[in-house]
Amino acid sequence: MANSKSAIKRIRTAERNRLRNKAYKSAVRTLMKKYFNAVDRYTAEPNSENMSEARQAMSAAYSKIDKAVKRNVLHKNNGARKKARLAKHLSQVSQAAS
Template sequence: MPNIKSAVKRVKTSEKKRLRNASQKSALRTAIKAYETTVAGGDAEASKEALILAQKKLDKAVTKGLIHKNAANRKKSRLAKRLNALSK
């Protein structure tokens, strides 16, 4: 544990940020997993709604600085590609 007051504060704030980031990343993974289960089920309408939610979570993660913009775009592209393959 640090002795300097500012270092103590830094430890506290970084722990808060770590917990917030972890919960947001977990929610992101949950949304993507929910989309993948609907795609596996074969329901196109439910998959489309789940895709919109997953894309929204990915965009939010980019604005919060959790993941890189290009990584989010790559994930969104791959998710949309799976929905298009299901529609055919």
């Protein structure tokens, strides 16, 4: 247990930040999974409706990743890597469908 007043404050701050970071990371993972599921649906049945659904899911995931980077939950390069992974997945499926 912390002995000084400042150490006790740091523990409280760290716990608050940990919970906030956990919420952002969880939301990012959830949106990425939703995106991959939408792309899989498009792969199974390529039509414009499924493509727009995949693009909407991609937009939501991009937005959440950017917000997490802005709030220093994710490192800038980590966010860029996640976004590149999402874009790559859709482009590979689009090329296969063409």
